[in-house]
Amino acid sequence: MENTTHKSKLPGIKTSIFSIMSKMANDYNAINLSQGFPNFETDKALKKLVTKAMNDGHNQYPPGPGVKILREQISKKIVSLYGKTYDPDTEITITCGATQALYSAITAFVHRDDEVIVLKPAYDSYEPTIKQNGGIPVQIQLKGEDFKVDWEEVGSAVSSATKMIIINTPHNPSGKILTERDMQELQKILSGTKIILLSDEVYEHLIFDGKTHESASRYPKLAERAIVCASFGKTFHNTGWKTGYCVAPASLMKEVRKIHEIAVFSVNHPMQVAYAEYLKDPEHYLELSKFYQNKRDLFLNLIKDSRFSYTPSDGTYYQILNFSAITDEYDVDFAVRLLKEEGLASIPVSVFNINEKDNSQLRFCFAKTDETLEKAAEILCKL
Missing domain, CATH: 3.40.640.10 (Type I PLP-dependent aspartate aminotransferase-like (Major domain))
Incomplete structure (x- = not known):
């Protein structure tokens, strides 16, 4: 194909921060509390229902x-x-x-x-x-x-x-x-x-x-x-x-x-x-609030003696932590350093703000196994 320049429909749109941080987490073998996905399995009963649907011909x-x-x-x-x-x-x-x-x-x-x-x-x-x-x-x-x-x-x-x-x-x-x-x-x-x-x-x-x-x-x-x-x-x-x-x-x-x-x-x-x-x-969806509140509470209890400040999340499976007592670095720089040097991936909040306003905040996903949250908290408490 002849080498031509095509006009982008979305000039200036960058690769998603979720993709960037998850790739870096894989590259550096870091604990991934960045992208919003659980690292535990879905209900076995639901997986069996999918298999049954396939076997029943719904393909x-x-x-x-x-x-x-x-x-x-x-x-x-x-x-x-x-x-x-x-x-x-x-x-x-x-x-x-x-x-x-x-x-x-x-x-x-x-x-x-x-x-x-x-x-x-x-x-x-x-x-x-x-x-x-x-x-x-x-x-x-x-x-x-x-x-x-x-x-x-x-x-x-x-x-x-x-x-x-x-x-x-x-x-x-x-x-x-x-x-x-x-x-x-x-x-x-x-x-x-x-x-x-x-x-x-x-x-x-x-x-x-x-x-x-x-x-x-x-x-x-x-x-x-x-x-x-x-x-x-x-x-x-x-x-x-x-x-x-x-x-x-x-x-x-x-x-x-x-x-x-x-x-x-x-x-x-x-x-x-x-x-x-x-x-x-x-009950498959009504029980979820209690399940994830327990995850949130475990995570926050594990980091209560850290230098991060926070207000407990009202919902989702994310927790915002303020790191202003730890460093005055730009949140993206701190997130990258935390990943590369300490082995923990998070999401810098500035990328979602107007003009990428930096309020010294990182977002952590607590939809993880207790073991993963414990390892992550150990890193956060050392900072």
């Missing part, structure tokens, strides 16, 4: 929107948790992970010069997808050590060009959750507009200390304009299966499905059949 294309019995189980789950009914036929779609659900939702609605409000720090797939579709990210920084939303600033950012606002609760990377008051403030801002709400709720079942997940589905005035994205991989310890879903009113889902069809058409068949059976027992 060809499933329906594009997803296996009907799985969509029905998702509908039942949402009704039981949030009191909102979604029609399995027209309002629920199974996707190739939550990232594909987010991609399809943004691509379906964002046109050139449309504005999308993004709360920073933010998961790093939002803005590239907005830009790829010709949209303009409007960034708003969450405030302080507790990552509060300034709703007055959000309201001021709304313009005639605003097509969408993206929220994420429980929040990656901070581990914070939006409260009932937050959702009410958001509802006020969106009232009387045609703005679409894209709600990233992949950690919905990982909520700690008796707090409540305030899903957009719980609020009728939000649900009528919301596309809610979720992840089985995050929930059931199998991120590599890349299976998620989204729910939305039929008028919105109709457009999302158009993108879904041309992007992936359908999602792995035997996993869908297995998840449908597995969801019949609500």
Whole structure:
């Protein structure tokens, strides 16, 4: 092929920090508390259900929107948790992970010069997808050590060009959750507009200390304009299966499905059949908050005598640690040194902030075996 220069659709987009740190963790044989995945196995019962589905012949294309019995189980789950009914036929779609659900939702609605409000720090797939579709990210920084939303600033950012606002609760990377008051403030801002709400709720079942997940589905005035994205991989310890879903009113889902069809058409068949059976027992997801809170508490107890400061995570399986009492290094530099010299991989939070603002914070994933957390804590306590 003749050597030519092609114009990039995403100039300036760098390799994901998750890919970088995980590769370095492998290269240096470091403990990997960077990328968000468990290092323990998914439930043997769920794996048996996948094998059974394969043996039963569920190995060809499933329906594009997803296996009907799985969509029905998702509908039942949402009704039981949030009191909102979604029609399995027209309002629920199974996707190739939550990232594909987010991609399809943004691509379906964002046109050139449309504005999308993004709360920073933010998961790093939002803005590239907005830009790829010709949209303009409007960034708003969450405030302080507790990552509060300034709703007055959000309201001021709304313009005639605003097509969408993206929220994420429980929040990656901070581990914070939006409260009932937050959702009410958001509802006020969106009232009387045609703005679409894209709600990233992949950690919905990982909520700690008796707090409540305030899903957009719980609020009728939000649900009528919301596309809610979720992840089985995050929930059931199998991120590599890349299976998620989204729910939305039929008028919105109709457009999302158009993108879904041309992007992936359908999602792995035997996993869908297995998840449908597995969801019949609500304890499989209701028990997760206690399971992960125990992980969080173990990790924080192990590092309580370290020089890191922190506020316990409200949800997700991430914990932010502040290292300002240890070094004044740039967080990326400190994260790299911690990995190379001490053998522990983390994620520097600045990469998610506006202008890569450095607040001396690293994100650690505690979805790990107790043994792994103990080894990681030993390193952190030496610093």
